[in-house]
Amino acid sequence: MKYSFLLCLLSVVLMGCSSTGTVNVDTLKYSSWQYVSEDSDAETQPIQFEFLDAFRVNGFAGCNRFFGQGEIRSGQLFVSNIGMTRKLCDEATNTYEDEFLNLLQIGAPLQYSENELILEGDVKWRFKLVKGHFD
Template sequence: MKISFLLCFLSVMLMGCSSTGTVNADTLKYSSWQFVPKDTGAKHEPIRIEFLDAFRVNGFAGCNRFFGQGEVKEGQLFVSDIGMTRKLCDPATNEHEQAFLNMLQIGVPLQHSQNELVLLGDSKWHFKLVKGHFD
């Protein structure tokens, strides 16, 4: 009896560690994420996004720093009141940055696991956890 209980408990724990769960503000608060580009030869700096107190969101969008107020509703991330610096970069970087910020404003479905955050916009935007930033 004890062995079967232990096996059931361990299987539930292992499933919880490997699956994506419900994403909410508390899940993401005090975390920092860096975009993992498909093209490893990308010339622009990586996009970063951080989730802070009161679910404030800030980061680097490829050319400019940005900030806004985040909210997770029904598994989607919304960032309102986005403000940013106003540097002008090359057209490809500007286009990539604008696509990212537009996606945040209109809302984007999320998938989250312990070390990966995926924004499911027109294409999948994979982010890896940046360790040590809030530890």
Template sequence: MKISMFLCALGAFLVGCSLTGTVNREQLKYTQWQLTHIGQDVIVDSSVSLRFIEAMQVNGFSGCNRFFGLGKIEEGQLFVRDMGMTRKLCDEPVNKVEQMLLNMLEIGVPAKIEKGTLIFSGQPRLTFKSIISVAG
């Protein structure tokens, strides 16, 4: 009986996520993502990554610097508050990608998971592939 209630609840949860098209904290928890596209441009061998761990803690590599903060999903948008980071200086193209990503995370960006990819629907759209699941 408990298993069937769990399966019904899980089904309702999954349908709800697919209908709204937004991501929730449970979908992100213990996942890691690597940037694959900026707009329509494919990023080859990108080192830009995000990782979501316990209590929506977020850390990652922005191409030049490591960053960390506390993630929050609010009205379909992902925010990262109390962000900290290393302070290396890199070349202009890398700095541009870094600033774009970090600005999106600070001001909030609509986020969804679609066909195994994490999509930030900002300007430009950023697409990430799943690279590992972090053990909980």
């Protein structure tokens, strides 16, 4: 009897520890991410971003550096008050950058695992966890 009770208790504890894939501000704070391109011939530099104090978002969008205020609502990442540098790059890079930044402004549904973050828009933007911070 005691053995079966302990077994049941252990299984409940272990289920409570498993990852649900849900993400919140505390989950992402102080983490850095880099875009994983499906196109191995892509000539653009990878998008990189990180979540800082007070959930500020800072990063590189392919041509320009950007920053803004992050928020997670109903499983979506929103970045408001986006500011950025204003370098002009080739048309393909500018389009790529605009698509990403627009997705952040309108809200991107999140999928999260320990080493991967996926932002869903018209396409899936897949990011891998990077150790340390970007300069």
